Amino acid sequence: MEKHVLVPVAQGVEEMETITIVDILRRGGAKVIMASVDTLDIKAAKGVEFKADTLIETCMDREFDLIVIPGGIPGADNLAASESLGTLLKKQAEQNRYYGAICASPAVVLHSHGLVTPGKVTCHPGFVERIDNGNVMDSDVVIDETCITGRGGGTAVPFALTLVETLFSKEIRKKVEAGLAL
Numbered sequence: 001m002e003k004h005v006l007v008p009v010a011q012g013v014e015e016m017e018t019i020t021i022v023d024i025l026r027r028g029g030a031k032v033i034m035a036s037v038d039t040l041d042i043k044a045a046k047g048v049e050f051k052a053d054t055l056i057e058t059c060m061d062r063e064f065d066l067i068v069i070p071g072g073i074p075g076a077d078n079l080a081a082s083e084s085l086g087t088l089l090k091k092q093a094e095q096n097r098y099y100g101a102i103c104a105s106p107a108v109v110l111h112s113h114g115l116v117t118p119g120k121v122t123c124h125p126g127f128v129e130r131i132d133n134g135n136v137m138d139s140d141v142v143i144d145e146t147c148i149t150g151r152g153g154g155t156a157v158p159f160a161l162t163l164v165e166t167l168f169s170k171e172i173r174k175k176v177e178a179g180l181a182l
Helices: 015-028 075-080 083-094 105-113 125-130 153-167 170-179
Strands: 004-009 031-036 041-043 049-051 066-069 098-102 141-144 147-150
Touching: 004 015, 004 075, 004 083, 015 031, 015 049, 015 153, 015 170, 066 083, 066 105, 066 153, 075 083, 075 105, 083 098, 083 105, 098 105, 098 153, 105 125, 105 147, 141 153, 147 153, 153 170
Parallel strands: 004 031, 004 066, 066 098, 098 147
Antiparallel strands: 041 049, 141 147
């Protein structure tokens, strides 16, 4: 069964997280759309430039099996400022569909929309104080019902592999891991 994933992007997102998430999900068989909240041409946090597939407004009437948000500053701030993304995330949560974020974005994006309270969550250590739910875990990846969060750039691969396993199966995850020589 096809799985559709939305990866929202903005100026200043963390490129390693963004590309790792997109690459590993596509290796797993997901149909991934990178949708920008600002312009198609993205300059990431460390200066890498890439092009989004579309603008977020074109995704408003679509359903996704997963919406997953990369971190990075100022990328997470730019993503949090998008009303369209906020609408999509709240709809995703209300429909009990998977959503997730890594690095700064669990705190800056998800928490700002009330989507990690009171559940368990992880994020970059520099953003823990922004989440006041008392359930920030010292883990690389945390799954709490339909919310999946990752700590940061160094955990992008296990985070993305967890997304593959969650959407598909442990067997598909193992195949992707084998292809990555992990």
